[in-house]
Structure formats: structure tokens, C-alpha cells
Amino acid sequence: MREISLDRLRTLVAIADHGSFAEAARVLNLAPPTVSLHIADLEERVGGLLLSRTRGRVQPSAIGETLIERARRLLADAEQALEDVERQVQGLAGRVRLGASTGVIAQLIPQALETLSQEHAGIDVQVAVLTSQQTLQKLADGSLDIGVIALPQSPVKGLKIKPWRRDPVMAFLPARWACPDIISPAWLAAQPLILNDNSTRLSRQVGEWFATEGPQPTPRIQLNYNDAIKSLVAAGYGATVLPHEASTPAPESRIVMRPLQPSLWRELGIAHRAGEVERSTRHVLEVLWELEAL
The missing domain is CATH 3.40.190.10 (Periplasmic binding protein-like II)
Incomplete structure (x- = not known):
């Protein structure tokens, strides 16, 4: 089954908002024949007339009104999804999954979360109570982003492990x-x-x-x-x-x-996957490193 393109839905909404194919083409920076092609494709896909001309103005049909209402929600959701992803790429928001022992979670992680909430309030840190071996395993399989682990540990392929505090x-x-x-x-x-x-x-x-x-x-x-x-x-x-x-x-x-x-002495290290680290994860790592000497 052929899917409906968001570009074609955007064209339909623009025509409904501006009342003409020509104005929709200007607003969307499209050639007029492209606008006509988008509507023809949609009408072929739904099997009915979406627009009609009344007194020189293009008006949605009953079927068109139903599709336009849904299209507005779909376009808004798509725009919001892109904004959310852009915020995460910029490090302004995102989810970071962290594993640590109960002692570390009780005594050290709250200090990091308090600082993080002041500096990067849009980042959500999900904390899991795990042993060091469980943490390393979940980091390796991609279900964790950061781990606070007891040292020493044997090297793990694909992970970066650095001493944190003693x-x-x-x-x-x-x-x-x-x-x-x-x-x-x-x-x-x-x-x-x-x-x-x-x-x-x-x-x-x-x-x-x-x-x-x-x-x-x-x-x-x-x-x-x-x-x-x-x-x-x-x-x-x-x-x-x-x-x-x-x-x-x-x-x-x-x-x-x-x-x-x-x-x-109890020695702890911080582990994360090697390679490029997302900005939100980097922000959490930076806050944790601030606790290194405390």
C-alpha cells in the first residue's frame, strides 16, 4: 500500500489556508504544476475529491476537511518530533541511562543530579541499581549510557573506563x-x-x-x-x-x-561507550567529573 507523503499533506493544508493553488505554491516555494501533482496524487490515493472551486476560491470538500484536520495534527507532531530531536542533539534535552550500586546512588548520584537540574534541566537521567558487572554488560549491549563501577576492571571492548574517585x-x-x-x-x-x-x-x-x-x-x-x-x-x-x-x-x-x-580504599570509575558521545550524555559526564575530588 502506497503511503501518504507529509509533503503532499502540507500542500493540501496550504491550499486550504490560502484558498488558492497559486498562493500555496508561492508560500511553499513550489512550482504550480508540483502543487497540482501533489493534490492529484492525494485524490488518487484516497479515491475521492479533496478540493473544489467555489466563487473563484478553492474550498475543501467534506472528505478534504476530514483529511486536512488529520493532516494538521500529523504535521504538528512531525514538527514537534524534529524539535525534540534537535534539542537532544544540541544537548538541551534527552534521556541518559545510568547504572550504579546502591551506595553510589545514595551518596553521590543525588549531588550530580542536583547540579544537572540547575545547569541542564531538560535532561532526564534514569538511574538503575546494578552491580559493576551488570553495568558493564548493559553498557556493552547498548541499554545503558553511563556506568559508575568499582575498580579495577578488565578492559571491555567498545567501552571507555576511567578512574573517577577514591x-x-x-x-x-x-x-x-x-x-x-x-x-x-x-x-x-x-x-x-x-x-x-x-x-x-x-x-x-x-x-x-x-x-x-x-x-x-x-x-x-x-x-x-x-x-x-x-x-x-x-x-x-x-x-x-x-x-x-x-x-x-x-x-x-x-x-x-x-x-x-x-x-x-574504595576506588570507582566511570564507564561509557567509546566513540562519539551524545551531548546530553556528555553533560552528565561533566557533572560527574566535578564530583571527582569531593
Whole structure:
């Protein structure tokens, strides 16, 4: 089935608006025979008369009125679609899909989104809670645009991975406990613990840290929601080890933080597809890089 061209619909609307073929040709910058050809094509396609001459003026027929009404909506939608795409190409609007862990989303991403809303309010960032491996996989298959991942990572073909920030991992302990000023693996292993599960790189790092002075302890509970972990620590259920970003507030009064000995760091990187990056994605990347040193 032959489709109806938007150019022919635009010609029909112009004739209806200006009441003549000649004026429509002038407004659309078309030759008069081209205007006549457009209408003949449309009438052949719909199988009926679209226009008629009444007292020297071209008027739509009943069929023509129906098509013109729909044509105006189609042309307006097409124009809006082009404007939306142009805004996205210019970086004024668009959708950016970002993947990160719960801890990063809770502590770092809100700062980036606040800045982005002030500088580029038309950009919509869709955030997904993912592990680093899930993030890399979705970046590779094109279903994500940016990923915040734990480092180090093996190179992934087609992806660009750069170090972003390095934050200390601290002990978070119930304030009512009698705690040393510096926390060693041996001391902490003897306490009830709430830790990330072994699907995370932080869990593996913490396991290696405990292994410097003994075997890996068995935690009372494992989960990957850092705010929930801190709530349990505040309730006195156990201690944990989590990253602490300098830009985030200190924990509530029922929790104390202590440095680890040996020290431990959580390193993060930013990943995106190699090659040309859309402007909206570049704007989000720029905002994230502003948090590099915070």
C-alpha cells in the first residue's frame, strides 16, 4: 500500500489556508504544476475529491476537511518530533541511562543530579541499581549510557573506563560500644557484623582485609543497601565497613566511625561507550567529573 507523503499533506493544508493553488505554491516555494501533482496524487490515493472551486476560491470538500484536520495534527507532531530531536542533539534535552550500586546512588548520584537540574534541566537521567558487572554488560549491549563501577576492571571492548574517585573505607560502629580509636581486622572479626554480600567488589576487598590477620568472619546478616546497614548499626545490631565520601555528612549520633588499620580504599570509575558521545550524555559526564575530588 502506497503511503501518504507529509509533503503532499502540507500542500493540501496550504491550499486550504490560502484558498488558492497559486498562493500555496508561492508560500511553499513550489512550482504550480508540483502543487497540482501533489493534490492529484492525494485524490488518487484516497479515491475521492479533496478540493473544489467555489466563487473563484478553492474550498475543501467534506472528505478534504476530514483529511486536512488529520493532516494538521500529523504535521504538528512531525514538527514537534524534529524539535525534540534537535534539542537532544544540541544537548538541551534527552534521556541518559545510568547504572550504579546502591551506595553510589545514595551518596553521590543525588549531588550530580542536583547540579544537572540547575545547569541542564531538560535532561532526564534514569538511574538503575546494578552491580559493576551488570553495568558493564548493559553498557556493552547498548541499554545503558553511563556506568559508575568499582575498580579495577578488565578492559571491555567498545567501552571507555576511567578512574573517577577514591574514598576511604571506614568502620561504622554502634556508639554505645567501647571501641578502639583504630580498627584492626582481628578486633572487628570478633564483633557481630553486617556486611555486603559476596556479589560486590567491596565484599571481596573486605574479605582480603580480614585475611591479613585471620580467617574471614561470618556476618550476622548480608545485604547491599548501605542505608539499611547503617540503620542496623545505629540500632546496635552489629558493626560494618563501608566507604565514606568526604562530601557526605557524618553518620547520626548513634554511630561512630573509625579508620581501619591497615587502611582500605574504595576506588570507582566511570564507564561509557567509546566513540562519539551524545551531548546530553556528555553533560552528565561533566557533572560527574566535578564530583571527582569531593
